[in-house]
Amino acid sequence: MSRNHDLFARAQKTIPGGVNSPVRAFCSVGGTPCFIERALGPHFWDADGKRYIDYIGSWGPMILGHLDAQVLAAVQTALTRGFSFGTPTEAEIEMAEEICKLVPSIEQVRLVSSGTEATMSALRLARGFTGRHRIIKFSGCYHGHADSLLIKAGSGLLSFGQPTSAGVPEAIAQHTTVLEYNNLAQLSETFASIGEEIAAVIVEPIAGNMNLVRGTPEFLRLLRELCTQHGALLIFDEVMSGFRVALGGAQALYGITPDLSCLGKIIGGGMPAAAFGGRRDIMAHLAPLGAVYQAGTLAGNPLAVAAGLATLKRLQAPNFYDQLEARTARLTAGLTQAAHEAGMTFSTDHVGGMFGLYFAAHRPTSLAEVSHSNLDNFKPFFHHMLAAGVYFAPSAYEAGFVSITHDDTVIDTTLAAARMTFAALQR
Ligand code: PLP
Numbered sequence: 001m002s003r004n005h006d007l008f009a010r011a012q013k014t015i016p017g018g019v020n021s022p023v024r025a026f027c028s029v030g031g032t033p034c035f036i037e038r039a040l041g042p043h044f045w046d047a048d049g050k051r052y053i054d055y056i057g058s059w060g061p062m063i064l065g066h067l068d069a070q071v072l073a074a075v076q077t078a079l080t081r082g083f084s085f086g087t088p089t090e091a092e093i094e095m096a097e098e099i100c101k102l103v104p105s106i107e108q109v110r111l112v113s114s115g116t117e118a119t120m121s122a123l124r125l126a127r128g129f130t131g132r133h134r135i136i137k138f139s140g141c142y143h144g145h146a147d148s149l150l151i152k153a154g155s156g157l158l159s160f161g162q163p164t165s166a167g168v169p170e171a172i173a174q175h176t177t178v179l180e181y182n183n184l185a186q187l188s189e190t191f192a193s194i195g196e197e198i199a200a201v202i203v204e205p206i207a208g209n210m211n212l213v214r215g216t217p218e219f220l221r222l223l224r225e226l227c228t229q230h231g232a233l234l235i236f237d238e239v240m241s242g243f244r245v246a247l248g249g250a251q252a253l254y255g256i257t258p259d260l261s262c263l264g265k266i267i268g269g270g271m272p273a274a275a276f277g278g279r280r281d282i283m284a285h286l287a288p289l290g291a292v293y294q295a296g297t298l299a300g301n302p303l304a305v306a307a308g309l310a311t312l313k314r315l316q317a318p319n320f321y322d323q324l325e326a327r328t329a330r331l332t333a334g335l336t337q338a339a340h341e342a343g344m345t346f347s348t349d350h351v352g353g354m355f356g357l358y359f360a361a362h363r364p365t366s367l368a369e370v371s372h373s374n375l376d377n378f379k380p381f382f383h384h385m386l387a388a389g390v391y392f393a394p395s396a397y398e399a400g401f402v403s404i405t406h407d408d409t410v411i412d413t414t415l416a417a418a419r420m421t422f423a424a425l426q427r
């Protein structure tokens with residue numbers, strides 16, 4: 001028996017399903033989850049001492065690789081000063097200033113502890129600001145697990161074949177309209193019929209929760225236009241894409257200014273920090289200034305802020321994103337070549353340090369297209385790669401992440417494993 005097996009058996013006695021977040025349970029690929037003990041750079045080690053090349057990066061945050069020396073030093077310094085005060089700190093101002101500088105659509109920002117809190121609070125603010133109730137979201141986009149957003153969500157839910165969660169009251173669900181991603185006609189029709197009811201449209205401008213699917217520029221431009229025309233707020237959920245696809249996030253790549261943005265993952269550098277922010281006149285509606293309530297005991301936690309600030313500073317090094325993109329491109333081009341050499345139907349996409357792998361001839365543009373790709377191939381692909389020491393996300397509905405420490409040697413080791421894997425799949 002491996003220690004991973006023993007730990008999983010033990011975990012299931014006191015933790016539902018043995019995990020604290022569903023996708024970790026390997027339900028859609030089968031097998032025993034790896035219990036990770038430590039990590040460094042592009043690698044982590046499981047309870048059996050096996051080393052893996054890590055392409056989940058804690059589901060996005062670890063853009064600098066694990067245990068970055070500068071982030072570690074910043075956290076160690078903060079640690080000696082106290083874990084949490086529940087009072088304002090100067091580091092929070094620095095963090096807010098840094099975010100507002102790097103993402104210019106954010107004039108004011110509020111720190112929270114998770115992406116779920118960020119999107120949930122942004123929606124409440126949008127409703128409070130507009131005095132309307134209806135939310136539009138898109139099939140395959142995941143925005144965390146607040147009730148009004150857990151409507152046909154992607155990611156873990158899809159892996160379990162459950163389009164919605166039990167426990168979400170219909171009375172809440174009925175205020176959320178779910179549309180198809182990248183479908184311009186449906187979007188226009190919806191605004192034409194219920195535009196004046198819509199408080200906000202929330203979207204992942206580059207979606208990473210149905211594998212990687214890019215919003216088309218036309219789709220995102222139309223969203224901006226329609227929201228402005230109808231007095232609805234446009235919320236970019238950049239919890240995943242923020243600081244991942246470019247320093248200024250997807251909004252910088254597309255040149256589109258949302259009213260509100262949600263950030264998370266990278267801004268905590270691996271610690272629990274997230275944020276929502278945007279137009280000053282909208283943010284002024286938040287308590288203690290305005291009537292929209294929002295709060296958090298650990299919001300702006302000094303350790304999380306120290307990790308986040310140190311991370312954001314490192315990202316501003318010259319050519320950081322060019323280098324990150326080059327690494328990701330080397331991986332995706334190599335995987336495509338290896339698959340095609342083995343005669344597999346396979347394609348990839350990447351933006352910055354984020355990538356998608358599809359057992360399909362073309363990159364998908366919607367959840368329906370992702371679901372039509374040959375998902376049966378994903379499971380054996382995942383397990384062959386895992387056995388070879390390469391850890392991809394254990395679901396075909398997740399994007400992958402490359403860090404700045406995934407150098408040529410690491411990527412070439414991955415590609416060697418992929419060539420063997422694709423050959424084995426063809427047998
Ligand atoms: N929004 C997006 C785009 C995400 O990818 C996620 C998490 O994966 C969330 C929101 C929720 O963030 P958290 O898991 O920190 O609550």
